[in-house]
Amino acid sequence: MTARAYAAALLMLLAAGPASSDGPSSQHEARAPAVDLAPTGPSVESRLAEIRRRIQAALEYPPIARWQDLQGDALVRFEIGAEGRARDVRVVRSSGVPLLDAAAARAVVAAGELPRVYGPLEVPVSFELATR
Amino acid sequence: MRAPGFRREESAERLSISLFVAGVWLAFGAGLAGAEDPDPAPPSPPTPPARSVGQVTATATRAERDVLDVAGNVTVIDRETIEKSGARDVPELLRRESGLYVSNDIGSPEGYRVEARGFNNGGGNGSALLVLVDGRRLNEADSSFVDWSLVHLDRVERIEIVRGPGSALYGDNAMGGVVHIITRDGAGAPNATLAGRFGSYQEATGSLLAGASQGPFTGSFYVDGYTSDGFRKHSDYDSHMFSGKLRWTPNDASSFELSSGYSADHRKRPGTLTQDEIDDLGRHAREPFSNDYDSAHERWVQGLSQIVVAEDVKLELLPYWRSRSDSGAFKDEDPAAPFDFGFDTDTNSWGGSGQIEVDRPIAGFQNRAILGFEFLRDDVDRTSLATSAFCTPGCTGDTDVHRSIWSGFAQEEFSILESLLLSAGLRYDTAWYSGNSLSATPFGTTLENLKRTPTALSPRAGLTWRFLDATAAYFSYTRGFRFPNFDESIGFDGDLFDLSPQRSNSYEIGLKQRSETLSANLAFYWMDVKDEIFFDPLVLDPVFGFLSAQNTNLERVRHRGIELWTDWRPLPWLELYGSYTLNDTRIEKDPITQLEGERMPLEPLHHGTTGLYLFLPWRFEFGLNANLVGRRHVSNNFGDGIDSLPFYYTLGATLAWRMPVGEHLEIGLLFRALNLTDQKYSEVGGAPSFGSGPVGFNPAPGRNFEGGVTVSWQ
Helix, strand or coil: CHHHHHHHHHHHHHHHHHHCCCCCCHHHHHHHHHHHCCCCCCCHHHHHHHHHHHHHHHCCCCHHHHHCCCCEEEEEEEEECCCCCEEEEEEEECCCCHHHHHHHHHHHHHCCCCCCCCCCEEEEEEEEEECC | CHHHHHHHHHHHHHHHHHHHHHHHHHHHHHHHHHCCCCCCCCCCCCCCCCEECCCEEEEEECCCCCHHHCCCCEEEECHHHHHHHCCCCHHHHHCCCCCEEEEECCCCHHHEEEEECCCCCCCCCCCCEEEEECCEECCCCCCCCCCHHHCCHHHEEEEEEEECCCHHHHCCCCCCEEEEEEECCCCCCCEEEEEEEEECCCEEEEEEEEEEEECCEEEEEEEEEEEECCCCCCCCEEEEEEEEEEEEEEECCEEEEEEEEEEEEEEEECCCECHHHHHHHCCCCCCCCECEEEEEEEEEEEEEEEEEEECCEEEEEEEEEEEEEEEEEEEECCCCCCEEEEEEEEEEEEEEEEEEEEECCECCECEEEEEEEEEEEEEEEEEEEEECCCCCCCEEEEEEEEEEEEEEEEEEEEEEECCEEEEEEEEEEEEEEEEEEEEEECCEEEEEEEEECCEEEEEEEEEEEEEECCEEEEEEEEEEEECCCHHHHECCCCCECCCCCEEEEEEEEEEEEECCCEEEEEEEEEEEEEEEEEEECCCECCCCCCECCEEEEEEEEEEEEEEEEEEEEEECCEEEEEEEEEEEEEEEECCCCCCCCCECCCCCCEEEEEEEEEECHHHEEEEEEEEEECCECCECCCCCCCCCECCEEEEEEEEEEEEEECCCEEEEEEEEEECCCCCCCEEEEECCCCCCCCCEEEECCCCEEEEEEEEEEC
16 A cells, blocks of 8 residues: 555656646656666767667659759757657748758658657758759 | 555555646646646647758859840849939939930820930931840830839839840840840739829829748739929929739749730920020920820730749740820910910830740850740731911821731850850840821822831840959940831931931940949940931931921941949948930931031930948938939030030938838838039920921929838738
């Protein structure tokens, strides 16, 4: 009885965090310290670098944008879900070109399984046309 | 044992209850306890800061050609330049460009004439500058002139200017050059720009441009109105316009666009004044007894389909339809010799172009090929009625003519060395003119049939040497042509003129520089024009032998010149710009009227601009612009016994201020003073086409002012 009471109180204390954060991501945020502070495995920085590398690999310049001379910078925000894939992907700062915004968001989704990192992540995406 | 134990259990139970209550309080109450707002609604949770994974970049090779790679004198006026210029309309901006000569007879947006490389020779002949809006031809089928009131600067994204013949790619009318205007599309988050200007001569104008993107769709619309009493009496001008554009980009490889618009304007024409009339009545007067006016309505629809069939292969189709109705009158209400000529012209044009572009390097060297076709169809229906002492009760004209042009073209650009680009192109155009013109006078009725099939072959070749990263030199050979337009082919009285297309062979060398601080173009050109169409005042009527003044072909006219344009930013707060054009256009061979050696009228030998921008603290910008134009013959004259129009200059100043208000709003204020020194000049003047008489001048506006406000929301 005492143990159950302590456990209930502890759960409620832990619930205090989720109650003040985004609903869908609350469980991940609650677990996050255990992930980020894992004593073994890659550091957060190296996991972020790996995420960047995979998004870069998935990023493509839309062919029609190249022909229409469209360039721009977009900022994409996302989180990493329990299965390791990006979720809640949205463009928080538009490039001004819907086609490029969509390509930026698509690259994050197409990056596949990503190293787990707690909390929201942002990736600035630039589309640049180079002269020969 | 049980009791203490019980007590202990009781104590533990009380503790657990206390912890449970504490947990509940912490879980649900802490947030609320901290809130002083009695509002029972919970506050929105704070968004945790996002960690950046670092920049990613997608790069691709630009499909659009770099200005430095083009074997020609090319400049681009972008939106930033348009906004800081404070200019009211497109021709005002084009005045600052080398190689283009801009004049305006009555000061209204419709009175502009813009020509390149010496084709501003006045009279009744048409324009030799091709003007495109989003790829659609703006030159009118009957006159080949451009109604510049149809292009509103608030709607323009950028202007690309190519000097010299561009017929190898664009065909008919691209003789002196090509001006391509690209309109704004309003893409992105919902956005709107509301602009208004008020100025001297009761000028008032307002416009609204709004656009937004939603998913694969981007749409925008533009509406504006303009009214002005004009500098001169009887030069009132009123117009309004609406246009819309919708683009659908269903995937990464295709884009479909549809745009449409309607424009209407009405203008009074003040006529010309002799020097005596200017002295007696003032520069702002109208021509005595003249009561000319004109009104136009125009509608258009155009599409643009772009499909990337492979990463480096694109298909493009551009169909369009355009309908224009002009009606007007030239009235001389002099009781001693009344004259009244009225006309109605309906022009329907439709057609389209298609091309396939391949941008695929070969062995690492740049390679770009274009293969395409174009079809144009023009139908012109004009009725006219003239009454005068010689036409009583009246002379009528009824013209119904058609023109179809089929064209095919091929272009290739290939880098033969890393810094050496070879370009070549060929276009073939064939035209069918048909229709008839019926004229009825007191002396009889005449029916003339129009049937011609002119053709034109237009090659070009160029070599560009990019010897420094930001500097290139080029040499080019181009051939241009212009088919006679309907006004040149058929006079208002119904007579047919047997004119040949005018053709040119042009050679050009130039240097171009583009860097952060300095942009410059320098070009030397030499162009021989065969059969240049010219409204020749010295042509004799073949039957009666008197001067009949009509369009004719001059056997050879030589256009030579130097064009210099620079834009220099020596300091972050200072920008200097300038242009100079030397244009020597002389008749070389003219067996009909023996005008060999004469310089063509209305075209100054020298003209240029200079100016600066100061980017001041607190978001103020100050601009100063000077426009200088050298002497030029009046129209219908070659300097024989009549003074040329004298050199003139104008000075203009602009003060602008832009201030963001909040995150989404920007307010801009503008104040301009034009012709600051109140110069008294005439941009245009002409000797009478028929017989002798005093020169008629078109006095230009004196010192005038305007102010404007712009509100942009995004």
